[in-house]
Amino acid sequence: MVLQFDPQIFARTAEIMPEMATPRILLDQALRGLQFYGTAEEQGIDLMRRIGKVHGLQRLALFFELISLMAESDEKIILSSRDYAPNLDADSAAIMQRVTSYILGNLYNDVRMSVAADMAGMTPSTFSRYFKKTTGKNFVDYIHKLRISRACNMINEQAEPITSICFNVGYKNISNFNRHFKRECGLTPSDYRKLAAAPRTKQF
16 A cells, blocks of 8 residues: 655644644654554554545544654664665656556566666666665665565464465565575564464564
């Protein structure tokens, strides 16, 4: 699900509504990438779904509730270093929107950098440098991170065998999947499932 909005709405309204200062801090953090987990993730997903089903003031109210949740939650991880903060102009933002839509639409099948480069109107080598500069990650690592993130969700939410999850998130063989999963999460998919299933009193 993708929710698009003009971030300048908070800068403009903060002048007359001090409450808008907190969302501006969130957006500054979001330039480095944010990943939510635990209760914040569950509530955020629910709000996103509800936003898509309503209109008018009700949609606006849910939007502000979502922003408030993300701004105030401690259940989030900043993904990039403090030095990384891209500044995208309108053209770059449009390019990244097309590329991201292509990646997400084909994540479970075959994602090719050559196709993404064509969509961006660049040669593969130029696009590779552009993508790294824009996202802070190279194209292949970015795909792996998205796939492993999806695999984590499936392991948490479904009883599906690890092998099936491997193929369902776009990997061609289990050994590559296990290697990338351990690199991203610090443990194997099987150990991750055991940890997720274990009774616990604290969210990690």
